[in-house]
Amino acid sequence: MRGDRLISIILNLQNKGRLTTKELAEQLEVSERTIHRDMEALSRSGIPVVADRGKRGGWRLLDNYETKLTGLKETEIGALFIGPSLHLLHDLGLANSSKEARNKLIASLPSIYREYAKSVWERIYIDNSTWKDKKEKVDSFEILKEAIWNDNQLKILHRKPDGEIKESNVNPLGLVAKGSVWYLIASRSGVIRSYRASRIMSATPLQETFIRPIEFNLADYWEESKKEFIEKLPSYQVEAEAAPSIIPRLRFTGRFIQSIEVEELSISAWKKIAFTFDTEEEAAAYLLGYGDQIKVNKPKQLQEKIRKMAEAVVELYEEIKTDN
Structure with missing residues (x-):
């Protein structure tokens, strides 16, 4: 990135005092014309680069100028400005301090990097809270x-x-x-x-x-x-078939499911699916919720378990119907 190269030029001049265009071009593996354009960019951004002519000439920084940079690259600066999880910072009592610290850090950057840092802050935000924000209460x-x-x-x-x-x-x-x-x-x-x-x-x-x-x-x-x-973690494998209409729901829901594998090339009307659950109980409760849209092939004991659960549900509602 050009920003990284500009910083390298500043640090090289700061460490070595004076370098020719050819020396800089060789170190940074670019053309001499590119170095001249970079020097113009540094000058426009307020970095006091000076060109001395003659046999001992070359580029140098104005006397007493010293950058406080430690070699940060654009990608490294970007990593510093990726927005942290605000609700976790709030838990720690650091939400306001984090924002103030980033403002101060932006202000301390040279102008050639300041806009890049701001653009990262404005374009990427991380939120690892849940949609319904069911936050656990921690009294202590x-x-x-x-x-x-x-x-x-x-x-x-x-x-x-x-x-x-x-x-x-x-x-x-x-x-x-x-x-x-x-x-x-x-x-x-x-x-x-x-x-x-x-x-x-x-x-x-x-x-x-x-x-x-x-x-x-x-x-x-x-x-x-x-x-x-x-x-x-326990693992419970299930082989089943499902109606194509519910496949999107299967992929979107199912917090008890470790994994779902759908046989996309199945020629039958129903899709073959391999589920991995934690336990048999979680598998039975989850699959029963889809009614007649999923049928279990293996294991056989899960078929029987779901059948008995379904019969119990029917019996319950028959009793409710009779009472009414």
């Missing part, structure tokens, strides 16, 4: 944040996935946002664990502090933990 979020910054031990009362309520003393190491869901990463008895923040019913700071493990890296831990979690 402020306490968790403060304990993390101060390395304070915590006594937490948390509800396990099976509903059991447990009290634990933990060393809080960090917070991770997965989508819109926050997780507390903490160590207990030397073992690092993840706690869904919305399941923490109460958190009490203790007087004791702790020393963070030197080798611990929050991002590395989370990626490895996530990988292990996915590998341990």
Whole structure:
């Protein structure tokens, strides 16, 4: 990119003092004519480049001029200005500070990059909240944040996935946002664990502090933990056929489905589909919801399970009809 090349020219002149057009052209792998055009662009943008003539001549920066740039490229600047998730920053109390920091950073850039940075900010925005914004309430979020910054031990009362309520003393190491869901990463008895923040019913700071493990890296831990979690997820395979009219709905919905594979070249009126669910119960409930638009081929026991569920529904509504 031209912007990267202009910055390279400035840094080269700053480091080496004086360079000829030929030397710059060779270093940057462009023509000498391109270097002359770049120098004109730098001059127009306010960078004091000077051309000295003679045997020892060449391009240099005006005496005492020094850029504060550290070699940032356009793509690197772009990465800095990709809009972060606003609702997560709001949770952390950093939404306003983030906007002010980016304004200050834009103002500190040289004019040749300032407009590019603004254009990234105005063209790309990241929102990882859900459409219906079903935000989980975390009653102890402020306490968790403060304990993390101060390395304070915590006594937490948390509800396990099976509903059991447990009290634990933990060393809080960090917070991770997965989508819109926050997780507390903490160590207990030397073992690092993840706690869904919305399941923490109460958190009490203790007087004791702790020393963070030197080798611990929050991002590395989370990626490895996530990988292990996915590998341990149960998997339930289903072979079925579906009416073509519901295929778009199948692809758009289904939060319980791990994957869907549709046989596009099927010559029959119905499409063969391979589903992957977490459990048999989730598969049965989901597929029953499509009534006579999906028929299960395998496994056979799922056919029987869905049939019994359908009969129970019919029986229920027959009773309602009789009562009325």
